[in-house]
Amino acid sequence: MRLVNRMLALVIGIAMVAIAVLVTVEVVLANLGQARWLIPYQNVAALLAGRTWQSSSVRAVLVAVAVVGLVLLISQLWPRQRRFVELSGAADGIDPVLPRSSLRKAIDAAAAAEDGVRATAVNLGPRRAIIRLVTTRHDEEQDKEVATRVAQRVTQRIADIGLARPPRVTVRVITGGDR
Amino acid sequence: MNPRADRANRIVLALLGFVLLVAGAAGIAAGLFLFGNDALLPAEATTFIAANHSWFWPAVVAAAVLLALLGLLWVTAQLASDRVSRLELASDPAAAAARCC
Numbered sequence: 001m002r003l004v005n006r007m008l009a010l011v012i013g014i015a016m017v018a019i020a021v022l023v024t025v026e027v028v029l030a031n032l033g034q035a036r037w038l039i040p041y042q043n044v045a046a047l048l049a050g051r052t053w054q055s056s057s058v059r060a061v062l063v064a065v066a067v068v069g070l071v072l073l074i075s076q077l078w079p080r081q082r083r084f085v086e087l088s089g090a091a092d093g094i095d096p097v098l099p100r101s102s103l104r105k106a107i108d109a110a111a112a113a114e115d116g117v118r119a120t121a122v123n124l125g126p127r128r129a130i131i132r133l134v135t136t137r138h139d140e141e142q143d144k145e146v147a148t149r150v151a152q153r154v155t156q157r158i159a160d161i162g163l164a165r166p167p168r169v170t171v172r173v174i175t176g177g178d179r
Numbered sequence: 180m181n182p183r184a185d186r187a188n189r190i191v192l193a194l195l196g197f198v199l200l201v202a203g204a205a206g207i208a209a210g211l212f213l214f215g216n217d218a219l220l221p222a223e224a225t226t227f228i229a230a231n232h233s234w235f236w237p238a239v240v241a242a243a244v245l246l247a248l249l250g251l252l253w254v255t256a257q258l259a260s261d262r263v264s265r266l267e268l269a270s271d272p273a274a275a276a277a278r279c280c
Binding site: 014070 | 184185188189190191192193195196197198199200201202203204206207209210217218219220221222225236239240243244246247249250251253254256257
C-alpha cells in the first residue's frame with residue numbers, strides 16, 4: 001500500500017503542477033490578447049453552460065468522483081500492519097525491532113524444515129501466526145503429529161528470536177500425497 | 180522509504196478522498212434536490228467573472244501557483260530518504276569504543 005500511495009502521490013503531484021502551469025499560461029495568454037495554447041476554453045464554457053445538474057453525464061461523473069473519493073478515504077483509513085515487530089529487551093532510548101517480513105521468513109523456514117512438510121504458507125497477524133502446511137503423507141494421524149511438531153518448532157523459533165509479544169501459533173494441515 | 184513521507188501521503192490522500200467524496204455527494208444532491216435545472220455554469224457566473232476580471236484572473240493565477248508549489252512539494256517529498264548519507268569515523272578508536280559500548 002505504501003508503494004501504491006507513493007505512485008499515487010507522484011502522479012497526482014505531477015498532475016497538479018501540469019494543471020497549474022497550463023492554467024497560468026492560458027490566463028496570461030488571454031490577458032495579452034494572444035490565441036489559446038491548449039485549453040479550448042470557449043468550448044469548455046459552452047459545454048458547461050449546456051449541461052444541468054440533472055444531466056445524466058454530469059450525474060455519472062459526480063457518482064464516479066464520489067466513489068473514487070470513498071475508495072481513497074477507506075483505503076487510507078483502513079488500519080495497516082506495522083512493518084516492524086518489537087523485540088524484548090528495550091533499553092533507555094533503544095527499541096529493538098525486527099522487520100515483519102523477516103519474522104515471517106523465519107517462521108516459514110522453521111515450518112518447512114520439519115520432516116513430512118512439502119509446502120508452507122505463513123499468515124502473520126499482530127497476535128497470531130497461522131501456518132498452512134501441505135504434508136507429504138495421506139495419513140491423518142501422521143498429519144496431526146506433523147502439525148504438532150511444526151507448532152512446537154515454530155514456537156521455539158519465535159521464543160529464540162525474543163519477541164516482546166510473541167504471536168500465538170496455529171497450524172492448519174492440508175493433507176498431501178507422495179508425488 | 181521515508182516514514183514521514185508515507186504518513187504525509189496517507190493524510191493527504193485521505194483528505195483528497197474526503198474532498199472528492201463530499202464534492203461528488205454535494206453535486207448529486209444538487210441535481211436531486213437543490214438547483215433543479217440550473218446550468219453547471221450559469222449566466223450569473225460568467226457575468227460575475229466579466230465584471231470582476233481585474234482581480235478574478237490574477238486570483239486564479241495565484242491559486243494555480245499555490246497548487247503548483249504544493250504539487251512540487253509533494254513530489255519532492257517522495258524522493259526524500261531517511262537513510263544516513265554519510266557516517267563520520269572517529270579518529271580515536273578507543274574513544275569511539277567507549278562511546279559506543
